[in-house]
Amino acid sequence: MGKKIYLxxxxxxxxxxxxxxxxxxxxxxxxxxxxxxxxxxxTAIMGGVIAYIVAWAIIPQHPKF
Known part of the structure; x- marks a missing residue:
């Protein structure tokens, strides 16, 4: 299994x-x-802000064991 990205x-x-x-x-x-x-x-602020918000919504939090 490969490396995964998490917040x-x-x-x-x-x-x-x-x-x-x-x-x-x-x-x-x-x-x-x-x-x-x-x-x-x-990108007149909006491109970076939208990209950050989308990444925040898509990338999962690290699972707590």
């Missing part, structure tokens, strides 16, 4: 999307947050 429980500012992506990709979530901000400004 981060420990490294989150709003919903844990960037933290979860950082954990999944093995990079600093701050870089992902910076990319989200840049994309948001390049």
């Amino acid at each position: 981060s429980d420990t490294n989150k500012k709003i919903g844990g999307v960037c933290g979860g992506l950082g954990e999944y990709l093995g990079i600093d979530p701050t870089l992902i947050r910076l990319l989200v901000v840049i994309i948001s400004f390049m």
